[in-house]
Amino acid sequence: MTLSWPAAWRLARRDLHRRFRGLRLLLVCLFLGVGALAAIGTLTGAIRGELAERGREILGGDLEVEVWQRPLNEEESEFLSRYGTISRGLRMQAMASTADAATPIELKAVDANWPLYGTLTLDGGSQMGAPPPGQAWLAEGAAERLGVGPGDRFKVGSTELTVAGIISEEPDRLSEGFQLGQTVIVPLDVPAAAGLTAPGAMYQSKTRVRFIGNDVPESVEKTLTERFPDSGFDIRTRDRASPGAERFVGRMGEFLTLVGLAALVIAGIGIGGGVASYLEARRASIATYKILGAGSGDIVRIYALQVGAAALAGSIAGLAAGVLVTPLLAQALGDLLPVRTGLVIDPAALLRALLFGLLVALIFAAPPLMRARHFPAMELMRSRVAPLAKAWRGAIWPVSLGLVGIAALALFGSPQPGLSALFMGGAVVLLVVLWGLGWAIRKAATRAPRPANPLLRSALANLHRPGSQTGSLVTALGFGLSAFVVLAAVQTSLSANITRSVPQIAPDYFVLDVPRDREAEFEATVRRHAPKAEINVVPTLRGAILAYGPKANPTIVSQMEELPEGAWALRGERGLTYAERLPQGNSLVAGEWWPENYQGEPLVSVDFDLAQAAGLKIGDYLTIGLLGVERQARIASFRRIDWESMGFNYVLIFSPNALQDAPHNLAATVSLPDDSEAGGLLRDLVRTFPSSSVIEVGPLLTQARDILEQVSLAILAAAGVAVLAGIAVLLGAIAAARAARLYDTVVLRVLGASTRQLLTLQLAEFGLLAAVLAVVALGLGSGLAWLVIVQLFEFEWLPDWPRVLGVLGAGIALVLAFALGASLPLLRARPARALRSL
Numbered sequence: 016m017t018l019s020w021p022a023a024w025r026l027a028r029r030d031l032h033r034r035f036r037g038l039r040l041l042l043v044c045l046f047l048g049v050g051a052l053a054a055i056g057t058l059t060g061a062i063r064g065e066l067a068e069r070g071r072e073i074l075g076g077d078l079e080v081e082v083w084q085r086p087l088n089e090e091e092s093e094f095l096s097r098y099g100t101i102s103r104g105l106r107m108q109a110m111a112s113t114a115d116a117a118t119p120i121e122l123k124a125v126d127a128n129w130p131l132y133g134t135l136t137l138d139g140g141s142q143m144g145a146p147p148p149g150q151a152w153l154a155e156g157a158a159e160r161l162g163v164g165p166g167d168r169f170k171v172g173s174t175e176l177t178v179a180g181i182i183s184e185e186p187d188r189l190s191e192g193f194q195l196g197q198t199v200i201v202p203l204d205v206p207a208a209a210g211l212t213a214p215g216a217m218y219q220s221k222t223r224v225r226f227i228g229n230d231v232p233e234s235v236e237k238t239l240t241e242r243f244p245d246s247g248f249d250i251r252t253r254d255r256a257s258p259g260a261e262r263f264v265g266r267m268g269e270f271l272t273l274v275g276l277a278a279l280v281i282a283g284i285g286i287g288g289g290v291a292s293y294l295e296a297r298r299a300s301i302a303t304y305k306i307l308g309a310g311s312g313d314i315v316r317i318y319a320l321q322v323g324a325a326a327l328a329g330s331i332a333g334l335a336a337g338v339l340v341t342p343l344l345a346q347a348l349g350d351l352l353p354v355r356t357g358l359v360i361d362p363a364a365l366l367r368a369l370l371f372g373l374l375v376a377l378i379f380a381a382p383p384l385m386r387a388r389h390f391p392a393m394e395l396m397r398s399r400v401a402p403l404a405k406a407w408r409g410a411i412w413p414v415s416l417g418l419v420g421i422a423a424l425a426l427f428g429s430p431q432p433g434l435s436a437l438f439m440g441g442a443v444v445l446l447v448v449l450w451g452l453g454w455a456i457r458k459a460a461t462r463a464p465r466p467a468n469p470l471l472r473s474a475l476a477n478l479h480r481p482g483s484q485t486g487s488l489v490t491a492l493g494f495g496l497s498a499f500v501v502l503a504a505v506q507t508s509l510s511a512n513i514t515r516s517v518p519q520i521a522p523d524y525f526v527l528d529v530p531r532d533r534e535a536e537f538e539a540t541v542r543r544h545a546p547k548a549e550i551n552v553v554p555t556l557r558g559a560i561l562a563y564g565p566k567a568n569p570t571i572v573s574q575m576e577e578l579p580e581g582a583w584a585l586r587g588e589r590g591l592t593y594a595e596r597l598p599q600g601n602s603l604v605a606g607e608w609w610p611e612n613y614q615g616e617p618l619v620s621v622d623f624d625l626a627q628a629a630g631l632k633i634g635d636y637l638t639i640g641l642l643g644v645e646r647q648a649r650i651a652s653f654r655r656i657d658w659e660s661m662g663f664n665y666v667l668i669f670s671p672n673a674l675q676d677a678p679h680n681l682a683a684t685v686s687l688p689d690d691s692e693a694g695g696l697l698r699d700l701v702r703t704f705p706s707s708s709v710i711e712v713g714p715l716l717t718q719a720r721d722i723l724e725q726v727s728l729a730i731l732a733a734a735g736v737a738v739l740a741g742i743a744v745l746l747g748a749i750a751a752a753r754a755a756r757l758y759d760t761v762v763l764r765v766l767g768a769s770t771r772q773l774l775t776l777q778l779a780e781f782g783l784l785a786a787v788l789a790v791v792a793l794g795l796g797s798g799l800a801w802l803v804i805v806q807l808f809e810f811e812w813l814p815d816w817p818r819v820l821g822v823l824g825a826g827i828a829l830v831l832a833f834a835l836g837a838s839l840p841l842l843r844a845r846p847a848r849a850l851r852s853l
Contacts (some may be wrong), residue, residue: 048372074252077224081219105124107708110172152181172210249587448791456489493791503821555680608651619637
């Protein structure tokens with residue numbers, strides 16, 4: 016007669032009253048894995064929800080049209096006004112000054128309709144719109160550097176303004192992107208009055224629309240692009256209010272989810288080992304149940320309920336921990352992304368994390384459960400000295416069901432399903448490889464010559480004897496050591512990329528909009544304060560690539576459904592320049608540079624990476640849109656650019672005769688000697704060149720490093736969860752091996768083995784395994800880290816191999832320390848008591 020589920024639960028509950036003793040490894044593993052997934056899913060869901068809910072406020076409208084160096088013309092403005100209320104604005108770099116101070120700022124000029132959504136909040140809590148005529152709102156940092164407060168006067172260019180208030184919260188700050196200076200908000204007419212929008216000046220016009228009907232932003236964007244194909248518009252909608260933030264959240268969320276899955280896969284190994292050890296410890300109870308008439312199905316019911324209850328408890332505890340830790344993560348990322356810092360409950364993310372945990376528990380707990388059901392009572396009684404054979408057939412269906420469920424959960428809703436599928440395939444391959452390696456080690460140990468040293472001979476025999484834990488140890492050690500390698504390789508590659516992308520040596524200032532007829536005066540002004548300053552001056556313009564390819568059959572950019580991968584320079588307007596000579600930091604890859612005083616057909620030199628992405632050839636033609644005028648040039652050469660240099664790096668460099676007649680200004684970099692004082696130079700530049708703007712490089716580099724280091728810290732913290740899971744699995748595997756070695760240790764002690772010999776035996780066995788697995792872990796861990804760095808984050812692969820090897824060595828030392836610590840209780844076992852319990 017088959018036991019009913021209630022009756023099976025009554026029997027199962029009796030063994031669970033001791034606080035899940037024997038199943039604590041399962042609890043810890045699921046707690047870590049499910050907790051990580053719950054926190055990751057809740058946080059990314061909360062950020063995406065904020066971006067979706069506040070899209071209009073973040074963007075400042077339903078749709079935004081951005082174009083460089085000009086406002087929208089009458090026809091373009093009239094077209095946009097059909098859809099609703101429009102708000103015009105300008106963005107540019109500028110200088111703010113008082114009699115005693117000067118500072119670079121990000122000038123934001125807005126009209127009376129700003130903001131279309133949201134409100135500006137000032138210190139003190141008052142909510143405002145655009146500043147009144149002759150007044151300005153200042154960011155706290157700008158006010159501090161100028162030494163001004165409400166009611167004080169300061170200048171932008173040649174125009175004097177009054178500080179009307181200090182900004183506390185700016186509604187559309189996130190959509191403005193990386194900040195090159197502290198914000199100052201002024202009325203729309205100020206830049207023109209200050210001489211900042213003269214022909215050739217570098218500024219952006221941003222026109223936003225608040226729809227009055229039910230227009231779909233994507234439809235309006237398509238209509239606008241078709242109506243003005245060569246306008247150079249960069250268009251954003253409320254659904255893409257902050258593309259950079261969305262891309263960051265997507266990439267980071269995908270990586271962190273993979274980290275959580277990795278933690279669960281590692282945890283699954285611990286679950287399998289923990290359940291096997293738990294059932295091994297209860298072999299007498301299972302045999303007793305069978306002698307009393309319990310069938311195989313009854314055994315599975317009883318112990319499946321116990322394992323299921325422990326799995327559910329560990330998963331629920333993980334969910335609670337994930338929810339509680341989310342506010343801490345939100346607070347850490349609050350400066351980068353829009354996210355509430357209170358408790359956030361995302362039912363979908365929590366359910367997904369719970370299902371992941373339970374499915375992993377099913378996959379790894381099913382095989383040991385199925386093995387226990389198929390053996391008669393006497394064979395179970397003898398299993399200590401004659402270990403049970405493996406039986407996998409009964410576990411095929413539950414394992415297959417769990418794998419299908421995990422695949423469906425991982426791929427559903429993933430922004431990069433291909434990467435998720437690759438990860439899961441890699442995890443399966445890794446498990447198969449480690450299982451195969453364990454089998455190979457047992458076979459090799461069987462056939463290996465027997466060492467003369469009895470301790471080494473015993474250590475070698477322990478790798479292949481009946482009941483050997485070699486298979487589970489290889490899997491656990493392989494995953495654990497691989498996790499150490501992944502963590503070290505990812506961390507060192509991130510650090511190297513941060514160092515390379517944010518140089519330690521850079522110019523002190525970028526200066527924009529230097530009048531080209533006053534270049535000598537500009538250099539003289541700088542050298543009055545710093546005679547040994549390094550000054551580099553280049554012409555600077557903005558334009559969009561309209562067409563490229565053979566002259567007779569060019570590719571029209573506006574007609575392309577999708578841009579080629581890597582051809583980012585085809586999107587919107589880009590910086591342009593012209594030069595007589597090949598700039599420093601550039602090297603020719605193909606073609607030739609034009610001679611000095613060249614007056615022939617207009618030529619252009621193109622970045623080699625763009626040429627490859629777009630399929631350009633020497634002799635093809637580029638058509639650009641420059642201030643509403645089309646210009647064409649023939650491709651004369653391809654260049655490789657040193658992007659690590661903090662100088663002027665342009666994708667397109669033209670021969671002087673191609674662009675020098677267009678309205679434009681100059682840009683300059685200034686590098687000061689270490690003993691120079693910059694305050695006087697800034698004030699002098701403001702007085703002499705009021706329409707020019709200065710960007711301080713030092714604060715930007717600090718800001719960039721801080722952001723990248725925050726990202727690096729988040730990645731390492733998440734990867735640390737996987738490492739913790741690996742350590743827990745290692746402890747569990749070593750503990751399981753210790754239980755299996757109790758009989759051997761007792762017999763060896765009876766035969767006269769000393770404590771030192773027994774410890775040496777343990778270290779020799781684990782040392783042999785660790786040495787083999789270190790090589791495997793180095794290859795597997797490096798491959799996984801490469802996928803994360805290169806394929807997911809699109810960084811360069813720059814691991815610090817000495818540090819990676821050092822971390823791997825520390826992992827091996829940790830394994831040996833755990834093995835030694837786990838062996839100490841065996842030495843305290845009383846032989847008579849241990850033998851009676853067999």
